[in-house]
Amino acid sequence: MYSSCCTVVVTCLLLFVGSSASRLHRLPGDDENTKMPLQTFRPFNIAHRGSNGELPEETVPAYLRAIKEGADFIETDILASKDGVLICFHDFILNNTTDIAKHKEFADRVKTYEVDGAKTTGFFIFDFTLKELKTLRTKQRFSFRDHQYNGKYPIITFEEYILIAINAPRVVGIYPEIKSPVLMNQHVKWSNGKRFEDVFVETLRKYGYKGSYLSKEWLEQPCFIQSFVPSSLVHIHNQTDLPKIFLIDDVDVRTQDTNQTFAEITSDDYLNYIKEYVVGIGPGKDTIVPVKHKHLQTPTDLVTRAHAHNLQVHPYTFRNENKYLHFNFSQDPYLEYDYWINTMGVDGLFTDFPGSLHRYQKWTS
Ligand SMILES: *[C@@H]1O[C@H](CO)[C@@H](O)[C@H](O)[C@H]1NC(C)=O
Ligand SMILES: *[C@@H]1O[C@H](CO)[C@@H](O)[C@H](O)[C@H]1NC(C)=O
Ligand SMILES: *[C@@H]1O[C@H](CO)[C@@H](O)[C@H](O)[C@H]1NC(C)=O
Ligand SMILES: *[C@@H]1O[C@H](CO)[C@@H](O)[C@H](O)[C@H]1NC(C)=O
Ligand SMILES: *[C@@H]1O[C@H](CO)[C@@H](O)[C@H](O)[C@H]1NC(C)=O
Numbered sequence: 163m164y165s166s167c168c169t170v171v172v173t174c175l176l177l178f179v180g181s182s183a184s185r186l187h188r189l190p191g192d193d194e195n196t197k198m199p200l201q202t203f204r205p206f207n208i209a210h211r212g213s214n215g216e217l218p219e220e221t222v223p224a225y226l227r228a229i230k231e232g233a234d235f236i237e238t239d240i241l242a243s244k245d246g247v248l249i250c251f252h253d254f255i256l257n258n259t260t261d262i263a264k265h266k267e268f269a270d271r272v273k274t275y276e277v278d279g280a281k282t283t284g285f286f287i288f289d290f291t292l293k294e295l296k297t298l299r300t301k302q303r304f305s306f307r308d309h310q311y312n313g314k315y316p317i318i319t320f321e322e323y324i325l326i327a328i329n330a331p332r333v334v335g336i337y338p339e340i341k342s343p344v345l346m347n348q349h350v351k352w353s354n355g356k357r358f359e360d361v362f363v364e365t366l367r368k369y370g371y372k373g374s375y376l377s378k379e380w381l382e383q384p385c386f387i388q389s390f391v392p393s394s395l396v397h398i399h400n401q402t403d404l405p406k407i408f409l410i411d412d413v414d415v416r417t418q419d420t421n422q423t424f425a426e427i428t429s430d431d432y433l434n435y436i437k438e439y440v441v442g443i444g445p446g447k448d449t450i451v452p453v454k455h456k457h458l459q460t461p462t463d464l465v466t467r468a469h470a471h472n473l474q475v476h477p478y479t480f481r482n483e484n485k486y487l488h489f490n491f492s493q494d495p496y497l498e499y500d501y502w503i504n505t506m507g508v509d510g511l512f513t514d515f516p517g518s519l520h521r522y523q524k525w526t527s
Contacts, residue, residue, distance in 0.1 A: 197330075197331070197332050197333050198331075198332035198333065199332075199333050199381060200234055200333045200334075200335060200381060200384050201234060202376065202381075203527075204503075204523055204527050205503055205508060205509050205510050205511060205523075206234045206235055206335075206476070206509065206510035206511070207232060207233050207234045207235070207510075207511065207513065207516050207519045207520055207523065208233070208234065208235045208237050208337055208476065208510050208511060208512045208513065208516075209225070209228030209229075209231075209233035209235065209236045209237055209513065209516035210237050210478065210479050210480075210512040210513055210514050210516075211224065211237060211238065211239070211252060211514070212224025212225040212227065212228045212236060212237075212238075213225075213227035213228040213231055213233075213514075213515070213516055213517065214303075214514050215307065215481065215482060215483075215514035215515040216307075216308060216515075216517075217302075217308075217311055217315075218259065218300040218301055218302050218303075218311055218312065218314075218315055219252060219259060219300070219303060220238055220239065220250040220251060220252065220300075220317075220318070220323075221300050221315035221316075221317075221318065222315060222318060222322070222326065223311070223315055225323065225326045225327075226326065227517075228516045229326070229327075229330045229331075229332075229334050231516045231517035231520055232516060232517065232520030232521075232524070233334065233516035233520070234334070234335060234384075235334070235335040235336065235337040235384065235386065235510075236323075236326065236327060236334060236335070236336060236337065237337040237338075237339075237512060238250045238320075238323055238336070238337070238338050238339065239251060239252045239338075239339045239341040240320050240338050240339060240340060240341055240362060241254060241287050241288070241341050241342065241346065242287075242288060242346050242350045242358060242361075243287065243288065243290060243291055243292045243294075243295055243350075244288055244289055244290055244291050244350065245291045245292055246350055246351070246352050246361070247292040247319055248319065248320035248321075248361060248362060248365055249287075249292065249295065249317055249318065249319050249320060250317070250318050250319070250320060250322075250323045251287060251317055252341070253287075254277065254282075254286060254287055254288075254341075254342050254345060255282065255284030255285055255286055255287065256284070256285040256286075256287060256290070256295075256298065257284045257285055258303055259300055259301055259302075259303050260298040260299065260300055260301060260317070261298060261299045261300075261301060261312070261313055262285050262298055265297070265298065268285065268290075268294070271285055271286075271289055271290070272284065272285060273285075273286055273289060275349075277342075277345055278418055286349070288345075288346065288349040288350050292319070295317050296316055296317065298316070298317060299312075299313045299314060299315060299316060300312075300314075300315050300316070300317060301313065306483065306485075320338065320362075320365050321365065321369070323336070323338075324336060324365070324366075324369045324371075325369075327383075328369065328383070333381070333382070333383075333384065334384075335383075335384030335385060335386070336371070336383075336384070336385045336386075337385070337386045337388060338362070338366075338385075338387065338388070339388045339389060339390075339409070340358070340359055340362055340387065340388070340389040340391065340394045340395075340398075341389075342418070343357075343358050343359055343389070343391050343394045343418075343419075344391065344418045344419055346358040357397070359394045359397050359398050360398075360401070362387075362398070363398050363401045363402050366385060366387075366402065366404065367402065369383075370383055371383050371385045371402075371404060372402065372403070372404065373403065373404065374403045374404075374405065375405040375441050380404070380405070385404050385405075386404075386405050386406070386407050386441075386442075386476075387402070387404055387405070387406045387407070388406070388407040388408075388409050388444055389406070389407075389408070389409060390408075390409040390410070390411055390417065390418065391417065391418050391419045392408060392417060392419065392420060392422075392427070392436065392439075393419040393420060394419070395408060395436075395439050395440060396439055399438075399439050405440070405441040405442075406439060406440040406441065407440055407441065407442045407443065407444045407474075407476060408427075408436050408439075408440045408442070408443050408444065409443075409444040409445075409478075410424065410427060410428060410443055410444065410445040410446070410449065411424070411446070412424070412446055412449060413449055424449070428445075428464055428467075430467060430471075433467060433468060433471045433473060434471060437471050437472065437473055440473070441473065441474055442468070442473045442474030442475060442476055442509065442510075443468055443473055443474075443475055443476070444475075444476045444477065444478060444512070445464060445475070445477055445478075446477065446478055446479075447477040447478065447479075447480070447502065449462075449464070450462055450464050450465060450475075450477055450506065451506070453488055456488050456489045457488060457489055457490060458488055458490045461506065465506055465507060465508060469507070474509035474510065475508045475509055475510075476508065476509060476510035476511065476512065477502065477508055477511065477512070478511075478512035479512050479513070479514060480495070480498065480499070480502075480511050480512065480513040480514065480515070480519065481495075481513070481514045481515065482495045482514070482515045482518055495515070495518050495522075496518075496522045499511070499518075499519060499522045499523075500522075500526075503523075
């Protein structure tokens, strides 16, 4: 059962990748504009790690489900393998979302490294080659979500993820994150002194991603580049004019590179500085509207100030489950979307359930 499932998945993936070649190289006379375009009249539906509320995060099925459910963008985190291949994976350790514990051959790979000032022990992604990572299977992160797909789907590469978007039946954008770049550059080396960020941008360029926000090229292959690390966004500034989003962590977390506080990076002075490099910010929603005992408090002015600097605001993360819904929303995710779209006026939403956001937007616009 286990091995036949794997064979089916691998075969599908090969067919999928194989069939892309003909579509990547369009012939003269082919109409390039037959796909339904990206909608740009309402806030963006950003499928956080795919439809990860339903399927193991950042897998082919999670992304295909998100596309079927109406996501405008499929979102991912990019990390690197030991041999420098960029892959889609959120955590820098493999413990929580793969079956690594079952792989006795890797039992001796447990290591302890210092990450962001704290010692962490686990199976670190950059201690495994792509070939080794491909032998693992993903699993659902949270105990309260559907576990029937555990052990079925492999980790995918950045390139495999890009091909999912390019081969979608309508225009679907990508939204990759330059994840943990400080850690990646410490532990993985690329030829010619290239940095993780350089290889990231090269990959996007290889697949034709270019152009500023809403340009003709961008609308054909929409892409937002996101990062919590301002020096990475500054570094790639002159390598690509693709729009970039500066992610902002919780109020008690400092930036990984510049060691700046939340107060510093959300000040007017800082927004004025960073707007030279990015088209928007991506803060956690509970930092925009603080929460106490699951009740919303008075909203901050962050959205208003960001908009005054001509910056978009794409908050994270929207989740349907009762445990994540603040009491003000009567346990109804649609009321939460209504609040953030119509009262707070945000420009995009990272959701674990892109199908719900799509139905809400379809029924109200
Ligand atoms: C993985 O799970 C452990 C135990 O539940 C938790 O302490 C840790 O924060 C998780 N690690 C990551 C990277 O999510
Ligand atoms: C990951 O798994 C290894 C092996 O069981 C364990 O030593 C380590 O503490 C785990 N790390 C986390 C963060 O759960
Ligand atoms: C970008 O700027 C840096 C210095 O700020 C320079 O070293 C690099 O060559 C520039 N890259 C491009 C593609 O212009
Ligand atoms: C970041 O700044 C704080 C406050 O000055 C300091 O305590 C901390 O050690 C710094 N962290 C790093 C990694 O430099
Ligand atoms: C949320 O509920 C709390 C507690 O009832 C109330 O003080 C607050 O004004 C509510 N916020 C919104 C936006 O409805």
